[in-house]
Amino acid sequence: MFLIDCPFCGSRDQREFSCGGEAHIARPPRPASLSDDEWADYLFMRKNPKGVQYERWMHAHGCRRWFNVARNTATDRILAVYRMGEPAPALDGQAPPTPCGEPAVGSGNLALGQGTPAAAKPRVATRPGAPAKPKSAPKPRTSAKPRATARPKSKRPAKAEETTS
Amino acid sequence: MASSRYSFFALARNALTGHRDWQRVWRSPDPQPSYDAVIVGGGGHGLATAYYLAKEHGLTNVAVLEKGWLGGGNTGRNTTIVRSNYLFDDSAHLYEHALKLWEGLSRELNYNVMFSQRGVLNLCHDIHEARDLQRRCHANRLNGIDSEWLDRDGVLGFCPVINGDPGIRYPVYGGTLQRRGGTARHDAVAWGYARGADARGVDIIQNCEVTGMIVEKGRIKGVETTRGTIRTGKVGVVAAGHSSVIAAMAGVRLPLESHPLQALVSEPVKPAIDCVVMSNAVHAYISQSDKGELVIGAGADPYVSYSQRGGFSVIEETLASIVELFPIFSRMRMLRQWGGIVDIAPDASAIIGKTPVEGLFVNCGWGTGGFKATPGSGHVFAHTIATGEPHALNAGFTLERFASGRLVAEHGAAAVAH
Numbered sequence: 001m002f003l004i005d006c007p008f009c010g011s012r013d014q015r016e017f018s019c020g021g022e023a024h025i026a027r028p029p030r031p032a033s034l035s036d037d038e039w040a041d042y043l044f045m046r047k048n049p050k051g052v053q054y055e056r057w058m059h060a061h062g063c064r065r066w067f068n069v070a071r072n073t074a075t076d077r078i079l080a081v082y083r084m085g086e087p088a089p090a091l092d093g094q095a096p097p098t099p100c101g102e103p104a105v106g107s108g109n110l111a112l113g114q115g116t117p118a119a120a121k122p123r124v125a126t127r128p129g130a131p132a133k134p135k136s137a138p139k140p141r142t143s144a145k146p147r148a149t150a151r152p153k154s155k156r157p158a159k160a161e162e163t164t165s
Numbered sequence: 166m167a168s169s170r171y172s173f174f175a176l177a178r179n180a181l182t183g184h185r186d187w188q189r190v191w192r193s194p195d196p197q198p199s200y201d202a203v204i205v206g207g208g209g210h211g212l213a214t215a216y217y218l219a220k221e222h223g224l225t226n227v228a229v230l231e232k233g234w235l236g237g238g239n240t241g242r243n244t245t246i247v248r249s250n251y252l253f254d255d256s257a258h259l260y261e262h263a264l265k266l267w268e269g270l271s272r273e274l275n276y277n278v279m280f281s282q283r284g285v286l287n288l289c290h291d292i293h294e295a296r297d298l299q300r301r302c303h304a305n306r307l308n309g310i311d312s313e314w315l316d317r318d319g320v321l322g323f324c325p326v327i328n329g330d331p332g333i334r335y336p337v338y339g340g341t342l343q344r345r346g347g348t349a350r351h352d353a354v355a356w357g358y359a360r361g362a363d364a365r366g367v368d369i370i371q372n373c374e375v376t377g378m379i380v381e382k383g384r385i386k387g388v389e390t391t392r393g394t395i396r397t398g399k400v401g402v403v404a405a406g407h408s409s410v411i412a413a414m415a416g417v418r419l420p421l422e423s424h425p426l427q428a429l430v431s432e433p434v435k436p437a438i439d440c441v442v443m444s445n446a447v448h449a450y451i452s453q454s455d456k457g458e459l460v461i462g463a464g465a466d467p468y469v470s471y472s473q474r475g476g477f478s479v480i481e482e483t484l485a486s487i488v489e490l491f492p493i494f495s496r497m498r499m500l501r502q503w504g505g506i507v508d509i510a511p512d513a514s515a516i517i518g519k520t521p522v523e524g525l526f527v528n529c530g531w532g533t534g535g536f537k538a539t540p541g542s543g544h545v546f547a548h549t550i551a552t553g554e555p556h557a558l559n560a561g562f563t564l565e566r567f568a569s570g571r572l573v574a575e576h577g578a579a580a581v582a583h
Contacts, residue, residue, distance in 0.1 A: 001474075001475065001476035001477055001478070013478075014468075014476060014478075015476060015478040018467065019467050019468040019469075021422065021469070022469075036568040036569065036570075037568050039568070040420070040567040040568040041418065043511075043567075044420035044511050044567045045418040045419065045420050045567075046409070046418075046419075046420065046421065046422055047409070047413075047418075048409035048410075048419070048421055048422050048423055048469060048508075049409075049410075049413075050407065050409075050410050050423075050471045053469055055468070055469070073423075073469050073470050073471050073472070074471045074472060075472060076470055076472050
């Protein structure tokens with residue numbers, strides 16, 4: 001539940017809008033030459049990110065016009081609203097954190113309060129002119145090097161929710 | 166290691182010592198540097214997978230990695246309905262397989278999962294919907310699944326608290342009944358499978374989040390976690406709403422979108438409704454827990470979100486539907502509400518099988534209705550991981566179906582709107 005800033009009508013409740021899903025999926029220029037796998041990718045595969053998603057919305061109970069929204073799916077915070085046909089704004093900085101201020105990945109066992117309010121503020125710089133970098137799926141990790149996360153390796157004992165009943 | 170067996174005598178013996186000597190139900194081991202197989206996700210499906218890997222396939226050098234606590238995701242965030250009355254053969258066989266396992270589960274696990282076959286009633290409100298339900302009813306019976314058609318009087322006779330007033334906006338026309346359907350205790354399912362898997366040597370590692378996948382030459386070699394690197398040749402991803410996030414770590418794209426699905430419970434009251442009632446058109450479902458709370462659910466929120474909370478508008482619509490169907494509940498107060506993140510596939514069916522990365526298997530896409538499949542899902546996924554090939558029952562639920570076009574289109578056919 002959140003408010004959406006319709007570029008034509010202003011700020012309204014989300015229930016007035018219908019969501020059109022991931023934006024910037026271009027129809028293949030030569031559909032006839034596509035393989036089955038390429039068709040499947042175009043029709044069905046989605047990025048479904050936990051973090052910034054570029055998506056389409058339509059003001060169904062208002063102006064009935066389509067526009068694009070950049071929203072953090074971990075927090076439902078809207079980061080940018082831009083019109084159809086405009087390139088996706090490049091959102092700089094780290095992926096905005098989850099509601100408690102945790103990073104989107106690797107936060108499962110952060111100690112309580114480790115996500116500071118400062119970290120919770122999404123560092124976003126909207127550069128409307130900048131062309132959107134095509135967001136490719138993350139490359140498979142090919143080394144065993146540990147991921148560089150800011151948090152120390154947890155040494156605290158696993159406090160499991162064990163039950164004795 | 167093995168937990169002591171639960172029985173009346175064990176209860177009596179422990180009662181004598183004031184219940185202070187019960188053993189821990191599962192261990193809390195530190196992760197080993199390597200395993201034969203790693204299951205990502207310690208919900209019902211993941212734990213069931215580990216249990217059947219150990220029991221049916223003798224694969225006990227297995228770890229279940231859970232970023233939070235066992236059953237803290239959708240296993241603890243659903244409306245606990247169990248049924249198998251799906252339209253298409255693939256789904257019907259898979260869910261019926263699960264239902265048969267449910268029927269013997271408490272005895273098999275020596276853990277009371279409180280499976281209660283109280284009957285699941287699917288309502289319809291006009292003649293067109295009635296034809297759909299009757300078609301599904303016939304399809305179920307051809308597949309050996311119990312299903313019966315009830316006319317309006319039959320529905321009101323079976324569940325008298327339903328509003329039979331012909332003057333309401335969507336008067337009840339009839340319904341189908343699956344008497345073998347019902348509910349189960351969701352937490353107990355996770356705990357029971359965890360106990361069974363642990364007793365067979367599976368390491369259940371909580372507070373251990375996967376942060377990366379190690380892929381070399383198109384083959385899975387291990388996982389990076391918040392508790393160190395774990396080498397393994399087989400990884401089963403059973404991460405529900407976070408399946409896309411985990412798969413992306415290995416460069417695999419999935420046809421999933423993650424949505425919040427909300428449910429809520431009321432204050433506990435005396436027994437009022439002794440079955441499960443679902444309605445597609447009015448769109449709500451309800452049952453009463455053994456504690457007396459009404460357990461209510463409905464549709465998913467219409468946008469992608471990982472926030473584990475949904476919009477109030479969905480709750481409002483759900484409760485409006487419930488009050489229309491059950492005016493008796495109009496003054497009930499709601500106690501708790503929660504949102505789980507469900508991974509919905511384009512055809513509203515699960516994806517259980519291999520991925521382009523060798524050794525990496527996914528069990529996802531259960532969308533809004535995965536709880537009922539927990540035992541069957543774990544059973545066939547364990548077979549898939551152990552043998553490298555799908556079980557006959559999940560052969561139709563591959564990731565490749567999105568390229569081949571052989572979809573299992575259960576949207577709307579699955580007896581509940583999504």
